[in-house]
Amino acid sequence: MFDTSKDVLNWVISGSVVLLTIFVTWGLYYIVMLLKKGYATVKEVSDFIGSLKEKLERLEKLFDAIEDKIKNSASYLPLLLKGVTELLDYFKKKKDKKKTKKLSKE
Numbered sequence: 090m091f092d093t094s095k096d097v098l099n100w101v102i103s104g105s106v107v108l109l110t111i112f113v114t115w116g117l118y119y120i121v122m123l124l125k126k127g128y129a130t131v132k133e134v135s136d137f138i139g140s141l142k143e144k145l146e147r148l149e150k151l152f153d154a155i156e157d158k159i160k161n162s163a164s165y166l167p168l169l170l171k172g173v174t175e176l177l178d179y180f181k182k183k184k185d186k187k188k189t190k191k192l193s194k195e
Contacts, residue, residue, distance in 0.1 A: 091097050
């Protein structure tokens with residue numbers, strides 16, 4: 090089986106090549122699994138960011154709607170304030186009339 094030292098060398102080289110092939114295959118397997126997990130993580134983060142972006146767009150639409158309603162209702166604010174001041178003046182005059190009537194009776 091081993092006639093010369095060259096035969097031993099060939100057996101050692103073939104064994105080394107087999108071991109090297111096994112280790113390279115094992116390493117490539119772990120690299121591929123690492124890349125697969127990395128891709129899954131990136132996809133999950135991307136989906137999360139997409140849903141977050143969608144929620145922010147809905148929130149922005151809500152704020153825009155609220156802003157429009159406030160702008161529209163702000164045009165009625167001067168009329169409302171004028172009405173409240175007139176109402177307060179009316180009640181004040183009424184109170185003053187009652188006071189003067191009370192004082193005149195005494």
